[in-house]
Ligand SMILES: Nc1ncnc2c1ncn2[C@@H]1O[C@H](COP(=O)(O)OP(=O)(O)OP(=O)(O)O)[C@@H](O)[C@H]1O
């Protein structure tokens with residue numbers, strides 16, 4: 001039996017530009033199964049980032065439902081939503097978004113501090129383990145400016161994993177990397193998906209990166225245009 005971890009139902013979102021409502025999503029329904037690696041594609045402006053932002057509770061839909069792990073996030077209060085984000089979702093962005101005044105290690109440690117569940121020693125051990133998992137055990141004390149783009153993105157991946165969230169969300173996470181480095185990052189994310197059972201939802205414009213997914217959903221003008229199942233998934 002397949003268990004769905006995210007359910008999106010008839011999602012609508014418009015942005016207000018002056019007095020005019022610009023539609024970004026116009027009725028999107030998606031079930032993401034636990035452990036799935038799902039890719040969203042589609043032309044610029046088709047609504048991919050809007051959808052990811054709604055999934056992450058970073059913005060509110062105009063209409064529709066979003067359920068994560070059985071919980072309706074649309075009706076959640078800000079505090080509850082913040083906790084859900086910290087525990088259930090790990091974000092990876094195109095431009096890494098690391099804190100420049102923090103070392104790589106401290107960037108990974110920060111969300112663990114925020115979650116407030118581990119004591120100092122366990123927290124340090126966890127951050128060190130994550131740095132090791134992304135192949136950066138020898139770069140812990142480097143600042144982001146002292147790392148390559150690919151290394152920075154691997155720090156961002158370790159940070160996304162800090163509180164062991166079941167879901168990873170990536171918006172063009174290889175967009176700023178050369179293709180060789182992009183492949184390495186995708187292989188790492190795929191490994192986390194296969195070995196740790198992480199559910200991954202990622203956006204890319206690059207069909208070679210989309211090849212890593214179990215399923216590809218193509219958005220067009222705010223609706224699902226087509227869907228393709230890959231990897232026998
Ligand atoms: N903050 C905003 N205010 C007004 N309109 C917005 C805003 N964000 C997005 N839009 C509009 O919503 C639509 C969807 O935008 P979105 O950013 O989701 O597209 P995208 O698929 O992620 O595109 P890209 O591939 O360029 O990142 C576009 O028409 C865009 O102009």
Ligand SMILES: [Mg+2]
Nearest residue numbers: 048049050171
């Ligand atoms: Mg986008």
